[in-house]
Amino acid sequence: MARVASATGPYGGRSASERRAERRARLREAGLATFGAGPGYRETRLADLCRAAGLSTRQFYQEYDTVEDLLCELYLHVDRIVEQHVLDEVDRVAALPMRARMAAMVRAYLSYATRDPRCARIAFVEVAGVSPRVDGQRRQSRARWVELMCSLLDSFASRGELAPRDHRLTAAAFVAAVDGLMRDWAAGWIETTIDELTDELLRMLLGSLGAAPDPAPPTPRPTEPTVRRRPRDRRAMIVRAADDAFAEHGYHRTSMADIAGAVGITPGALYRHFRTKQELLGSCLREGLDGILARVDAACAGAAPADAALPALVRESLRARGVARLWQLEFRNLTPVDRVGMLARAVRLTRRIEAAVAARRPDIAAGERDALGWVVLSVVTSPSHHRTRLPEDAFALLLDAVIDAAIGVEFPRGDAPAGSEHGDTPSDPGREPRTEQLVDAAAQLFSERGFAAVSIEDIGTSVGVRGAALYHHFASKSDLLDEIIDRNNRWIQQYTDRALAEGGDPRDSLRLVLRYYVDFALDRPDLVGTAVSEARHLPDDAAARYRRIHREGIIGWARLLQSVRPELTMPTARVLIHAVTTVVNDAVRNPRLTRRPDLVAELCALGERIALAELPAP
Numbered sequence: 001m002a003r004v005a006s007a008t009g010p011y012g013g014r015s016a017s018e019r020r021a022e023r024r025a026r027l028r029e030a031g032l033a034t035f036g037a038g039p040g041y042r043e044t045r046l047a048d049l050c051r052a053a054g055l056s057t058r059q060f061y062q063e064y065d066t067v068e069d070l071l072c073e074l075y076l077h078v079d080r081i082v083e084q085h086v087l088d089e090v091d092r093v094a095a096l097p098m099r100a101r102m103a104a105m106v107r108a109y110l111s112y113a114t115r116d117p118r119c120a121r122i123a124f125v126e127v128a129g130v131s132p133r134v135d136g137q138r139r140q141s142r143a144r145w146v147e148l149m150c151s152l153l154d155s156f157a158s159r160g161e162l163a164p165r166d167h168r169l170t171a172a173a174f175v176a177a178v179d180g181l182m183r184d185w186a187a188g189w190i191e192t193t194i195d196e197l198t199d200e201l202l203r204m205l206l207g208s209l210g211a212a213p214d215p216a217p218p219t220p221r222p223t224e225p226t227v228r229r230r231p232r233d234r235r236a237m238i239v240r241a242a243d244d245a246f247a248e249h250g251y252h253r254t255s256m257a258d259i260a261g262a263v264g265i266t267p268g269a270l271y272r273h274f275r276t277k278q279e280l281l282g283s284c285l286r287e288g289l290d291g292i293l294a295r296v297d298a299a300c301a302g303a304a305p306a307d308a309a310l311p312a313l314v315r316e317s318l319r320a321r322g323v324a325r326l327w328q329l330e331f332r333n334l335t336p337v338d339r340v341g342m343l344a345r346a347v348r349l350t351r352r353i354e355a356a357v358a359a360r361r362p363d364i365a366a367g368e369r370d371a372l373g374w375v376v377l378s379v380v381t382s383p384s385h386h387r388t389r390l391p392e393d394a395f396a397l398l399l400d401a402v403i404d405a406a407i408g409v410e411f412p413r414g415d416a417p418a419g420s421e422h423g424d425t426p427s428d429p430g431r432e433p434r435t436e437q438l439v440d441a442a443a444q445l446f447s448e449r450g451f452a453a454v455s456i457e458d459i460g461t462s463v464g465v466r467g468a469a470l471y472h473h474f475a476s477k478s479d480l481l482d483e484i485i486d487r488n489n490r491w492i493q494q495y496t497d498r499a500l501a502e503g504g505d506p507r508d509s510l511r512l513v514l515r516y517y518v519d520f521a522l523d524r525p526d527l528v529g530t531a532v533s534e535a536r537h538l539p540d541d542a543a544a545r546y547r548r549i550h551r552e553g554i555i556g557w558a559r560l561l562q563s564v565r566p567e568l569t570m571p572t573a574r575v576l577i578h579a580v581t582t583v584v585n586d587a588v589r590n591p592r593l594t595r596r597p598d599l600v601a602e603l604c605a606l607g608e609r610i611a612l613a614e615l616p617a618p
Contacts, residue, residue: 015320016615024063026055027053027064027070028070032074032116032118034048035118037255037257038052045058054103054452058457059457075134076483078123079141081112085108085112085208086148090152099255102202107198114182117186117260121267145171145175146175149174167209170208186266186601196597234265237286238280239265243320244262251452253537256277258533278335278338281334284323286345288323289349291320291323292313292316295312296316299311307360313353314396317383325381325385332450359371365399371593371596371602374587377586378397379610380399382582382583383399385578390575391572397580398616400616412605434463438459439484439487442454442459442530444462445459446530447530451537460583470600478538481534481538485531493553495520496560498516501512510561510608518603521588522599527587533583554574554577554581558574558576561573576610579610
């Protein structure tokens with residue numbers, strides 16, 4: 001396929017060369033993730049690669065003609081970096097005797113070749129048998145290593161440390177042995193340390209040259225032989241590490257190599273337990289939900305009341321704090337089979353919650369019990385959206401009290417407050433209508449599918465903008481995401497300030513902030529949903545800025561709540577505010593709730609009940 005021409009002029013404050021360098025860097029990183037830590041080169045489609053890079057297929061073809069071109073570039077890049085480090089190390093130890101110098105060379109090769117397991121998998125596993133072209137590159141690489149070995153061995157012979165002869169066959173055999181051993185290591189067929197690999201290869205090389213290795217110093221004989229065994233709970237260790245990684249960084253920004261590194265194993269060893277990252281995600285969610293259901297079922301066993309499910313759910317959810325976040329943010333990335341299984345478990349859990357609500361509020365209609373069940377679930381999952389810390393027992397008792405307050409709410413009966421006159425969502429007055437359409441479309445697609453699954457072409461197509469005209473408005477998906485989240489932040493700041501100015505007292509200001517937030521969230525649920533779930537896909541500096549602004553906004557609301565309730569500590573006030581906002585954020589994206597005619601008034605009443613919940617004595 002012919003290479004797509006790139007724009008040559010400056011754009012967005014960056015030159016064409018800077019933009020191209022950024023594209024290539026993102027594509028190389030995506031190649032490392034998909035070829036080296038994901039499904040592998042043969043199972044990676046162009047669309048998957050572009051999705052991982054956050055770029056379009058058009059942008060890919062501006063840099064490469066085929067996906068194989070990217071594989072070749074990564075292979076040659078890795079091989080040459082390792083070669084340069086080995087050459088540097090050989091020069092550094094030039095004065096050492098033969099055995100020490102050869103050991104330094106082998107150790108340098110192995111340490112740099114295995115430093116990033118993704119690179120090792122690409123260099124030794126993924127490139128094998130791809131095409132005659134790639135095989136030719138591999139032969140050229142091995143020929144360079146053979147020449148390097150011959151040169152080194154000849155230098156030893158010139159110093160009288162080896163008998164003079166043609167060492168090419170020995171060098172070729174050693175290079176082939178290293179390649180085969182590293183392929184088995186990278187594929188996970190053997191498990192060993194770099195030191196053990198170094199010792200084995202050094203013994204092999206010295207033996208082939210007729211030079212015995214230096215005798216090892218005597219070591220005390222152990223009373224019992226030391227046997228290396230795999231931990232029996234390795235699979236559970238992998239799932240726990242994946243839970244933390246997926247919840248912290250997201251499914252698409254976490255590689256199998258990251259998880260393997262957290263467990264202290266090779267990616268190959270990880271693939272023996274889970275064939276794909278998607279399968280591992282399914283296991284994380286499945287086992288997490290099964291643990292929650294097991295505790296809830298146990299609490300309701302025998303003659304226990306139905307509402308015993310609620311404190312059990314709170315405590316297990318706090319213990320497995322990341323499961324709720326995985327469910328909310330990564331459900332879309334499960335396989336169809338896993339999605340069906342997760343939904344079946346979710347139905348079991350919601351039925352337990354509905355039965356618990358009915359036990360505490362037998363006086364309300366089924367529709368209201370259903371709505372309160374979703375509110376309870378939002379309260380239970382709210383800690384997964386923040387890192388506020390409280391003592392475990394105190395945290396659980398606080399959430400128990402919040403749930404009691406929410407279930408006890410009196411639903412408004414046709415007396416919803418009049419619509420507020422806060423105006424439209426903040427926007428830049430100079431924005432073009434087409435820009436506003438792109439922001440709206442991006443927010444909808446990001447909220448529905450997730451940032452990684454949407455290309456900038458998808459966004460442009462949804463509003464009828466294609467080609468270069470699209471990049472007149474936004475240079476990248478990240479710029480669009482930044483704009484969406486910035487608008488969400490500006491809204492919070494604007495109406496927090498306005499509520500403080502308009503409120504007659506702190507309680508009135510708190511009520512106004514809540515009402516403004518409900519109005520906005522219902523009017524722009526996609527904007528809210530994107531800010532909640534996709535901010536982690538921003539560049540690191542922008543993501544850090546968002547987290548800071550978001551944290552400052554929550555603290556501002558918490559201080560307002562403390563003005564109403566001076567007895568609250570800051571951590572407790574923050575937990576309450578997070579519970580309120582999570583209830584609202586979930587409700588405006590739940591079709592079962594958005595159909596309720598008095599939802600604005602109901603959410604305002606629920607938010608006030610939660611913020612003013614009667615808490616247990618410390």
